Amino acid sequence: MSRDPDTADGPVPDASRPPDTGADTGAGPAGTPRPSNERGEGSVRVVGTAHVSEASVREVEETVAEERPDIVAVELDEGRFRQMKGETPDDLDPGDLLQGNTVFQFLAYWMLSYVQTRMGDRFDIDPGAELLAAVDTAEELGISVALVDRDIQTTIQRFWARLSVVEKLRMVGALAFGVTDPRVAGVTFGLVVGLLLGPAIGLFGGAVGITGAVLTRVAVGALAGAVAGYLGSRAAALSLGGDGDADAPSDVTTLGVGAVVAVAVGAAVAVTGAGVAPIAGLLSDTILRAVGSLALGLLAGLVVGAVAALAIGALGVEAATDADDIDDFDPAELTDTDVVTAMMDEFRAFSPGGAEALIDERDAYIAHQLVGLREEGYDVVAIVGAGHRAGIEAYLEAPETLPPMDSLVGTAKSGGIPWGKIAAFGISAAFIAFFVLLAMAGVRNEQLLTLFAAWFLINGVFAAGLAKLAGARWRSAGVGGAVAWMTSVNPLLAPGWFTGYMELRHLTVNVSDIGTLNELLSDESRPIRDIVSDMLDVPLFRLIVVVAATNIGSLIASLLFAAYVVPAFAGSLDASITDLMIRGARESARIIWGAVS
Structure with missing residues (x-):
C-alpha cells in the first residue's frame, strides 16, 4: 500500500510493480495505476464468495474478466497473500509465539484453519481458492491488486482479548469436540x-x-x-x-x-x-x-x-462434529456465507465482543480501504467472504457511519477486572509472606532452607520431567526445571517459555506446519497413537506440547508441595503451620508498630 493502512484516509492500490507484472504488495508511485474517474467518482462492486466453493472460483474469474476494473481488492492481508503465493519464507516469529496468550491465540487460529480445511476437503477445493483466483486473473489481465484485510494476527489477538474466561473455556471445549x-x-x-x-x-x-x-x-x-x-x-x-x-x-x-x-x-x-x-x-x-x-x-x-x-x-453430541454433517452441506448454499464467518456467528450468541473483533471490525476495516479507493476515483471489484458482504456494503452506502480507523487497529486490552494478574500477585505475595512469617516466628534458617530446597527440587523435577517426556532436549528441559520454582511464585511468567526458547535454537517453526497438522488430523483411518507420534515430529506442534508440558509439570509440583511437603515439614516443628503463621504475624506487627511509633 502506498499509504499507511492504519490511517482513516484510505489506501491507494498496491503498486510496487507495474500493473502488468502481477499482484502488488508494496508501495511506490511509479506503478500506481491511473484512476478511470475523477476524484470522488469511483465505484466499488462487492462480490461475496464462499471460501470452499468451486462455483465461487468461477464467479470471481468471470466477474473480474467482465468488469475489467482498475483494481481488484481481495480479503487478504500481506502475510496471508505472500503465504498463498509462496513469495516469502513463512517462518513464525518465535518471540511472538511464546509471549503471553499468543500460544492460545495461535491454537484458536489453527483450529479454525482445521475446520475450514475439512470443509475444503469435502468440496475438493483449497480454502481461499477464489481469492487466489482473483489475484491470478488480475495478473493475467494486467490489473492491480489491493490487499484490504486487517492483519490476521491483529484480528486473532483482538478476538481473544474480547473473550471472557468462561467464553474462552467454552470456545476451547467446542473446538476440542470438533x-x-x-x-x-x-x-x-x-x-x-x-x-x-x-x-x-x-x-x-x-x-x-x-x-x-x-x-x-x-x-x-x-x-x-x-x-x-x-x-x-x-x-x-x-x-x-x-x-x-x-x-x-x-x-x-x-x-x-x-x-x-x-x-x-x-x-x-x-x-x-x-x-x-x-x-x-x-x-x-x-x-x-x-x-x-x-x-x-x-x-x-x-x-x-x-x-x-x-x-x-x-x-449423540459427536454427531455435531461428524463428517456426515459436512456431507449435508450443499455447495450452492455456501454462497450465502463463508465457512469461518458462519462459525463465528455461533460465537456471537455468547461473545458479542469476540464476534465484533472477528467480523464487524473487519467489515469496517475493509470498508475503509474500499471507500479510500473509491474516493481516489478507482473502479474496484472487491472479493470478500459472503458473510462480510452485507456489512461492507452498508458502510459503502453510508461512509459517515464508519468507526475511526485507529479504533480498529492495534492491540486490544481485555475488558473487565484483571483477575489473572490479581491472582498472580496474590500468589507471589502469599509465597513471600509464608517464608517471612515462618522466619519471624522463630523457625530456624536450616529448616527454612530445607523447605525452600524441597520447593526448588519438586518444581524442577516435575517441570523438567514432563518437558522431557514431551520430547524436549535435556538442556531445554533442564532450563525449564531450573526456573520452575521462580515462575511458580510469579504466574505471570511460565517455565514453558524458557524451555520453548531453548528448543527454538534447534527447531524452525513456520506457518506450513499448520497444513501438515491438518493433514494428519484429517486421516481417520490410522490409530490415534500413530497420528500423535507423527504430530510430535512437526516442529510447531512439538514446541506447543513442550511448552504446555513444562507448565503443567510446574503446576502439579506446586499442588503436591502444598498438599504433601508442607504437612511433612510441619511435623518437624514445635507447633502447627497455622500457629506459626499467627505467631509470625504478631511478631511482625510488633516490630512494625515499634518502628513507626
Missing part, C-alpha cells in the same frame, strides 16, 4: 479433575474420614493395579493381534482392558489389605499419602469423565 472424539475429551476432562482433586484429598481428607490407614491401602492398591494394568494391556495386544498385525486391537481396546484390570486388582488389594503391610514398609508415610490421595482423586475424576463420556454418547 477435533477429537467427544468421549476421549470427557475422559481427559476427568483426568484433569482427578489431578486437582488428589492434592485436595491429601490436605482435607481427614475431615471426611479418609485416614492415613485408608490412604496406605489405596496407595499399595494403586501401585499393584498399575503393574497389573500394564501387563493386562500388553497381554490384550498380543492375544488379540500382535504389533503390526492388520487385525491388531485399537489403542482404545488395549487401554480399556488395561484399565479394567488395573481397577479390579487395585480395588481387591485396597479392600482386602492383601500384601499391603510388606509393601507399605518399604515406603515413607509421605509417599504413601501422596500416592493414595492422588489415586483416589484420579479414580473420582475418571468416574466423572466416564459419566460425561456416556452422556455425550447417549445424547
